Amino acid sequence: MNFLEERIVKDGVVKPGNVLKVDSFLNHQIDISLMDEIGREFHRRFQDKPITKVLTIETSGIAIAYPVAREFGVPVVFAKKSKSINLDGDMYVAEVESFTHKNKNQVIVSKRFLSPEDHVLIVDDFLANGCALQGLISIAEASGATVEGLGIAIEKGFQIGGRVIRNLGYPLESLAIVDGMDPEKGTIQFRQQD
Amino acid sequence: MNFLEERIVKDGVVKPGNVLKVDSFLNHQIDISLMDEIGREFHRRFQDKPITKVLTIETSGIAIAYPVAREFGVPVVFAKKSKSINLDGDMYVAEVESFTHKNKNQVIVSKRFLSPEDHVLIVDDFLANGCALQGLISIAEASGATVEGLGIAIEKGFQIGGRVIRNLGYPLESLAIVDGMDPEKGTIQFRQQD
Numbered sequence: 280m281n282f283l284e285e286r287i288v289k290d291g292v293v294k295p296g297n298v299l300k301v302d303s304f305l306n307h308q309i310d311i312s313l314m315d316e317i318g319r320e321f322h323r324r325f326q327d328k329p330i331t332k333v334l335t336i337e338t339s340g341i342a343i344a345y346p347v348a349r350e351f352g353v354p355v356v357f358a359k360k361s362k363s364i365n366l367d368g369d370m371y372v373a374e375v376e377s378f379t380h381k382n383k384n385q386v387i388v389s390k391r392f393l394s395p396e397d398h399v400l401i402v403d404d405f406l407a408n409g410c411a412l413q414g415l416i417s418i419a420e421a422s423g424a425t426v427e428g429l430g431i432a433i434e435k436g437f438q439i440g441g442r443v444i445r446n447l448g449y450p451l452e453s454l455a456i457v458d459g460m461d462p463e464k465g466t467i468q469f470r471q472q473d
Numbered sequence: 474m475n476f477l478e479e480r481i482v483k484d485g486v487v488k489p490g491n492v493l494k495v496d497s498f499l500n501h502q503i504d505i506s507l508m509d510e511i512g513r514e515f516h517r518r519f520q521d522k523p524i525t526k527v528l529t530i531e532t533s534g535i536a537i538a539y540p541v542a543r544e545f546g547v548p549v550v551f552a553k554k555s556k557s558i559n560l561d562g563d564m565y566v567a568e569v570e571s572f573t574h575k576n577k578n579q580v581i582v583s584k585r586f587l588s589p590e591d592h593v594l595i596v597d598d599f600l601a602n603g604c605a606l607q608g609l610i611s612i613a614e615a616s617g618a619t620v621e622g623l624g625i626a627i628e629k630g631f632q633i634g635g636r637v638i639r640n641l642g643y644p645l646e647s648l649a650i651v652d653g654m655d656p657e658k659g660t661i662q663f664r665q666q667d
Contacts, residue, residue: 309549355503
């Protein structure tokens with residue numbers, strides 16, 4: 280097990296309905312040392328790429344993006360989520376449909392912050408069905424930027440997001456891939472990775 | 474002028490209606506070097522306080538809270554905003570009324586992450602009317618934690634939030650206090666601070 284898998288086993292809570300709560304260290308309370316280690320690990324995995332921007336989506340993606348961007352010495356750009364927004368200036372907008380909630384959301388990035396010269400690393404805390412990430416990829420592609428890869432803290436391997444993005448040919452690195460959880464026993468089964 | 478005021482003059486954009494856009498470095502695209510400098514500055518200003526948690530509110534507060542918490546070696550706790558939420562477990566909830574939008578929002582923090590032993594530094598990117606900050610103070614006080622101070626990147630000195638919080642006796646440090654803006658000339662008038 281790597282450092283993140285160990286932390287999930289120690290402090291994650293498995294709830295019925297395939298819910299994994301990691302709010303004590305990742306997405307409500309944030310352990311900065313752990314985030315810094317995630318930043319170093321994604322830098323190690325993507326260091327051969329000429330990254331110019333780290334792209335994520337509000338809210339909890341920001342705490343992952345910060346240390347990654349710090350390692351690469353580049354800015355973070357975080358996309359905004361909105362049900363519908365008054366577009367102030369020129370924005371890239373991706374309309375993404377939630378598989379779980381059946382509603383549509385907009386993912387929005389100002390055109391000033393992505394350009395064809397950019398080499399983008401997309402990061403987020405969770406990958407499940409991948410709707411938000413598909414929106415980020417769509418926006419990055421629309422800007423003409425190069426999507427160099429995607430870095431995810433926790434992927435739910437039993438949902439389709441990871442497969443969709445790998446099938447599309449994007450290099451996707453998930454630090455922990457959860458293939459199954461048992462809410463009765465509280466156990467978590469991680470996918471073996473190299 | 475300090476480093477943040479200089480950056481606001483360089484890259485901030487004054488819009489009609491007392492709007493100051495800082496989205497190229499603070500709250501859409503994020504300049505990590507600048508954030509790290511903000512972190513060091515707030516640490517310098519509050520280093521005599523026994524801070525155990527840095528408390529902020531989603532979304533753009535997270536990018537300020539991260540480097541501050543890093544300097545103090547403590548976790549970030551970020552409150553969630555919601556119009557109304559299914560409370561899962563025990564939550565501190567503050568209902569705050571927006572002066573500008575006339576609507577009510579809830580500010581929510583899990584009870585697991587604030588306790589009477591905590592010494593809290595509250596940080597955020599902007600202070601205008603201070604509704605969100607009042608909600609954070611209310612939650613911290615309800616938990617029994619000690620509010621050691623508040624650190625704000627940009628205060629709009631011509632709105633009431635700063636006065637309210639200082640009148641309540643909380644140590645409030647704003648790195649830049651904007652007392653006036655001229656959208657025609659694009660000029661910004663900062664309050665002289667020691």
